[in-house]
Amino acid sequence: ETGVTQTPRHLVMGMTNKKSLKCEQHLGHNAMYWYKQSAKKPLELMFVYNFKEQTENNSVPSRFSPECPNSSHLFLHLHTLQPEDSALYLCASSPDKASGGDSTDTQYFGPGTRLTVL
């Protein structure tokens, strides 16, 4: 599990707070992902970064703002969230190298951040 780390592991925030989730991968991968996992629902892809460039935004509300300063780090900035945003937020990485998206490689997940919005 040390390949992809996430901090914090647990976060409780009010609707007016601003917080950030951090993900770091030590696998030398080029692609990183944010997923939302809610109870009784499949994992929902939020954002994809490939070589630090955002290649996918899955209709995510603007109160979620991703940032990828380099291929090893990924952030999710949170602002004015709603109680329904409470969920497990998972980061993943893969060695995807194809800028054209022709190569799909295995995704490795971090342990997640359990977010509760009050």
Next chain:
Amino acid sequence: GENVEQHPSTLSVQEGDSAVIKCTYSDSASNYFPWYKQELGKGPQLIIDIRSNVGEKKDQRIAVTLNKTAKHFSLHITETQPEDSAVYFCAASKNQGGKLIFGQGTELSVKP
């Protein structure tokens, strides 16, 4: 859009028995099918995957089968043990930027 259906949502077996989880996918262009195991408090961990150029793959007690014509793939766990208890997710992808479409998950309980 692409959809992956997974059944059953819960599965309870006795230790030593086999467990089978099934998934169907909608996009015939899908060609990569991983299975993940998620234990309580942890992120999903890849346990086995299969690509569309093979019909079956086995790794010790775990096997995955793929029927491209029917767009079905299944996870088989033999000689189940209590530590196999977890939520299992199937997924499908068609080699486009690594986008995985996940099934709804199966909560497997192995009773000693």
